[in-house]
Amino acid sequence: MKNSGGRQKSILLSKPLLFSCIRPYGKGVDVAAPDTSITRASELLDAYEDEYNGVIIDPQSLPDNANAFADVLQSSLVSWKLEGKKGVWLKILEQQAGLVPIALKQGFSYHHAEKGYVMLTYWIPDEPCVLPSTSTHQIGVGAFVMNENKEVLVVIEKKCPLRCSGMWKLPTGLINKSEEIFNGAIREVKEETGIETTFLEVVAFRHAHQVAFDKSDLFFVCMLKPLTLQINIDESEIEEAKWMALEEFLGLPFHRDDKLLRRITSICIAKYQNKYQGFTAQCMMSKFDDRLTYLYHGCL
Incomplete structure (x- = not known):
């Protein structure tokens, strides 16, 4: 033309x-x-x-x-x-x-x-636009780490909302760009506490809406097994970290009053006792996009 x-x-x-x-x-x-x-x-x-x-x-x-x-x-x-x-x-x-x-x-x-x-x-066309929109979610991870003495790894964050200031909680954080869910959980625990871990299962996830920047939020709870016990905190992010007896953790006021946290903890305890089946991660290829990806699923 x-x-x-x-x-x-x-x-x-x-x-x-x-x-x-x-x-x-x-x-x-x-x-x-x-x-x-x-x-x-x-x-x-x-x-x-x-x-x-x-x-x-x-x-x-x-x-x-x-x-x-x-x-x-x-x-x-x-x-x-x-x-x-x-x-x-x-x-x-x-x-x-x-x-x-x-x-x-x-x-x-x-x-x-x-x-x-x-x-x-x-x-360009005079018809409804069908281009995909921008990302709608942020993805967070939480790690439940319990040692052989039935002690849970907990932290107090320096920078957090006022409602959880000074509160003992599980290590949590956002995953990085192009980072796998389980790798994000392992990294967050390592960065915050210095504890080396290995991934066991995704035991649950929460889906919430209109969170940070009005985005939706996916929060995956991962069960990790500790490989080391010596704590070395990141002082820029963490006020304190320790291994807390499970019974003490269950008795914390915030834990008693939060239904979501109580349910998460009960699921993790059931997993620790081999009474619950979560999702493991298996790497495999898909012909849809010709790339390796992780499929999270229970045992067949």
């Missing part, structure tokens, strides 16, 4: 494209890392196909000049519309932040932001 000036206007793909795509989990999305670049006409932005019949703009192709960016973005949108493309993903790096208002004026919307960039989207 040619414009009035006779220049090539909108050939998006000149040959098959190879992708190392990260498929969306739930309603989240990660951008593809292309192995082969799409042919770029001189007045169009570099772009790569996504999995929704749309395109992902290469942030390195964005002009530094605001007027040049506005012109090339507009002409690219016209071209992609003629080609039947639907969604457009525009990643603007931190050093390109001045381009954000221009994209918003052309109809782009905020999708999500991470350290170093903001992601915007544009939906």
Whole structure:
């Protein structure tokens, strides 16, 4: 297709494209890392196909000049519309932040932001947008660690909400990006108390809504077995840590008054007594996305 000036206007793909795509989990999305670049006409932005019949703009192709960016973005949108493309993903790096208002004026919307960039989207067809939304959950872990003397590993956190200030509690925390649930529990215990552990089972999880930043929250309770006993706290996060007799832990006022904590503890005790079956983690390959992943399940 040619414009009035006779220049090539909108050939998006000149040959098959190879992708190392990260498929969306739930309603989240990660951008593809292309192995082969799409042919770029001189007045169009570099772009790569996504999995929704749309395109992902290469942030390195964005002009530094605001007027040049506005012109090339507009002409690219016209071209992609003629080609039947639907969604457009525009990643603007931190050093390109001045381009954000221009994209918003052309109809782009905020999708999500991470350290170093903001992601915007544009939906071309006159129909409901079906692009996946940004992440809706944060994921936390709690660790129940009990030694052979029936003593539970507990901590007092330095930084916590006022309602739990000075309270003995199980080690907890948020998992890191791309971290497995069980690895997160092991890491949190190690960081907070210095205790080395091994993962046994996920014994329960809680699902709550409108928690931090109005996100939903998944909290996984992991049963861990201690491999060491010597406590060495992280003084930046933890006020104190110790091995507490199970009966003393059960008698703590907060524990007595909190139904959720009482149920979690009873499940963990039942697991310790081999009267309860939780979920172990098995690594396996899926043809859906050709990647290794962990499946959490009970014994067959």
